[in-house]
Amino acid sequence: MKRTIIALACIFFASPALAQSLGEKTGVNSALGVAPTTADFVKQVAISDMFEIESSKLAEQKGNAEEKTFAKQMITDHTKTSSELKGLVGNGKVQATLPTALDSSHQSKLDKLKSANGKDFSSDYNSYQVSAHEDAVSLFERYAKGGDNAQLKDWAGKTLPALKHHLDMAKNLGKAPSVGQSR
DSSP: OHHHHHHHHHHHHHOGGGOSOHHHHHTHHHHHTOOOOHHHHHHHHHHHHHHHHHHHHHHHHHSOHHHHHHHHHHHHHHHHHHHHHHHHHHTTSSOOOOOSSOOHHHHHHHHHHHHOOHHHHHHHHHHHHHHHHHHHHHHHHHHHHHOSOHHHHHHHHHHHHHHHHHHHHHHHTTTSOOSSOOO
């Protein structure tokens, strides 16, 4: 009986249905500085880009002037990285599957933003932007250093400075008094 349970657990955890390694899902890889697999990297980047674009579309509607400016930049930049990633996967240089929807964690954050307004929206959007970009910087740094696909590794390294800039911008959201807040 124990062998059957262990065998089933091994099959489950090795299954592509999991679609993301346990180390990446739990944050262990990030804490240890381990590079994600190509499949994990592609999945996380695609979901992150989708979240950035959708949450920033909400910020263009609901945010203050500073958030609207930031959101416009996020939509532009993350649409570009999404397109570049799709190109790398689409031309066969990267063997991975692109997700077509947000995971449950990102979807619940987006749902929370949809129902928030005013200061609640700003607080949530700003904190989500900081944590999302901290995660992205970690993900891209780890893949750029130790990824197993040379072209994707190169792309990660080239994209990293923009993500670090986004993180700096996100950390400054709400720090300076903004003029003409529209709520």
